[in-house]
Amino acid sequence: MTTVIYPGSFDPVTNGHKDIIDRASRVFDKVIVSVLENPRKAPLFSLEERVEMLRLIARNYQNVEVDSFRGLLIDYARQKNTNIVVKGLRAISDFEFEFQMALINRKLDSRLETMFMMTNSRYSYLSSSIVKEVGLYGGDICELVPREVYHLVMRKIREQAGSAN
Ligand code: ADP
Numbered sequence: 001m002t003t004v005i006y007p008g009s010f011d012p013v014t015n016g017h018k019d020i021i022d023r024a025s026r027v028f029d030k031v032i033v034s035v036l037e038n039p040r041k042a043p044l045f046s047l048e049e050r051v052e053m054l055r056l057i058a059r060n061y062q063n064v065e066v067d068s069f070r071g072l073l074i075d076y077a078r079q080k081n082t083n084i085v086v087k088g089l090r091a092i093s094d095f096e097f098e099f100q101m102a103l104i105n106r107k108l109d110s111r112l113e114t115m116f117m118m119t120n121s122r123y124s125y126l127s128s129s130i131v132k133e134v135g136l137y138g139g140d141i142c143e144l145v146p147r148e149v150y151h152l153v154m155r156k157i158r159e160q161a162g163s164a165n
Pocket of ligand 1: 007008015017086088091116123124127129
């Protein structure tokens with residue numbers, strides 16, 4: 001049985017992430033979508049909120065599970081008994097960072113393999129930051145995030161916009 005980890009910030013989950021989850025779930029036996037708890041980043045959504053939103057997506061699949069982790073990905077992968085990580089690639093700008101991450105992870109653990117899935121061209125422009133930016137300035141994010149989480153994302157963005165006034 002092939003289990004893979006799909007790690008990320010998911011702040012919030014977008015249709016681009018959902019597309020990768022959907023495709024990975026067809027290729028691998030089990031996909032663990034895992035929210036990275038990064039103490040150096042100040043996310044808009046709490047770890048619990050990001051996990052909760054991903055669970056609303058994962059409900060649609062029998063082989064997708066949601067979790068979170070902190071620290072090194074190689075340690076987390078060992079803990080989950082897998083050596084495969086899935087990442088999405090949008091553009092050349094992603095490539096440089098992901099290339100570096102994949103190589104450092106392999107240097108730390110030579111068994112770790114990073115598999116890249118090319119973005120769906122419909123979502124190549126999409127990132128969590130774009131969603132937050134568009135939403136904060138009153139743009140429509142309806143086609144940018146999965147419908148299961150739309151209201152949760154909008155509520156948070158409105159709270160944020162309210163507190164900024
Ligand atoms: P971001 O904040 O840039 O959206 P994340 O850390 O949440 O990034 O992304 C997690 C993973 O999902 C990364 O591998 C990233 O490349 C991938 N990803 C993010 N958005 C997309 C997209 N629109 N299409 C394909 N992959 C994506």
